[in-house]
Amino acid sequence: MIIATAGTTNTGSIDPLNEIADLCEKHNIWLHVDGAYGASILVSSKYKPLLNGISRSDSISWxxxxxxxxxxCCSVILVKEKQHLRNCFSTHPEYLKDAETGEEQINYWDMGPELTRPARSLKLWMTLQALxxxxxxEAIEHGVQLAEWAxxxxxxxxxxxxxxxxxxxxxxxxxxPTxxxxxxxxxxxxxxxxxxVKNGYASVLTTQLxxxxxxRICAIHPDTTEDEMRNTIQLLSNIGRSIE
Known part of the structure; x- marks a missing residue:
């Protein structure tokens, strides 16, 4: 298996998905794409091409x-062939004999480790229905723009x-500074x-690169404005000069 990344948490970097998919197809290797953060760019018509090649993966986390x-929590695993999930997770204990169904229906306990599942998908469904x-x-595209303004x-x-x-x-x-x-x-x-952080205007944390x-700024709040983003940078600069 090869795990490619569609938007790293630290930098938002994207692996060359088509090139990796070529390698996997040549050598019959399972391709999983970690899209936990960045796969949401697929909802944007403007930036969707950034993830060209992701459809060639065998599985995606999102x-x-x-x-x-x-x-x-609201996460999904997408797989190209659902039978792979059944092969991994399907069990047939005696207490579920009466609940077994045919191929035309889906028992989700056959496709994951949980027998009983909370309705995690309901909130996402409601958001998509309402908005x-x-x-x-557009909210995702705004986040991209915020980082560019920064x-x-x-x-x-x-x-x-x-x-x-x-x-x-x-x-x-x-x-x-020098x-x-x-x-x-x-x-x-x-x-x-x-x-x-102590100032309270914005939470700008550190990372290691x-x-x-x-x-590091991860600008995903849809209500943040250009002025607020530019003011954040100005305040950081003022703090830097004051403690240098």
Whole structure:
């Protein structure tokens, strides 16, 4: 099995899905795509082509409680051939003999580890019925735009560097004034994050990329405005200068 990624949590990066699918088909390898975060871009007509090749996978994991704005937990596993799930999970204990059905009906206990399942899908169904897929797609596209606005604003300030560019609503960056060691820069950016969270205007946390501590914005709130995003960057810059 090969596991490809459709939008990493840290940077929103996408693996070359078609090239990986070619390799899997050539060598008869199962292709699973981790789309827990990024697969939601498929709801956007504008950005759907970013995941060209995902339809060639054998299975996909997808968390609606991430970018489809559902409360935790609401996740799905999609498989190309449902018989694979039956082969893994189907059991026939004596207490279910009377509940067994034919091929025309689905018993979901045959397709997963749970015998009794909560109605996790109901909230997603209700959201799609109330808003429609077009509105949900527009909310996702807005998240992509928010990260691009953030990157654009970062470039207006001295001593800031883009560590990974805006993609799938995520951008990573850090304050890097000259004359400081890497360890000092890591500590400085941690302090900037702590002060930002303490301020309460926005929650901008850190992550690690290539051994560096960086600031990470994941902009998926559909009500966030361009001004609010640019103000967030301005406030981060002010905090950085004040504690340098």
């Amino acid at each position: 968390d609606a409680h991430k970018w489809l704005m559902q409360t935790y 429609g897929t077009n509105a949900v797609g 990157e654009d604003e970062i470039k207006n300030y001295n001593h800031w560097e883009i560590v990974s560019p805006a993609q799938l609503a995520i951008v990573n960056f850090r304050y890097a 004359g400081l060691s890497n360890q000092e820069l890591d500590s400085l950016n941690k302090r900037i994050s702590q002060e930002m 290539n051994g560096k501590t960086v600031l």
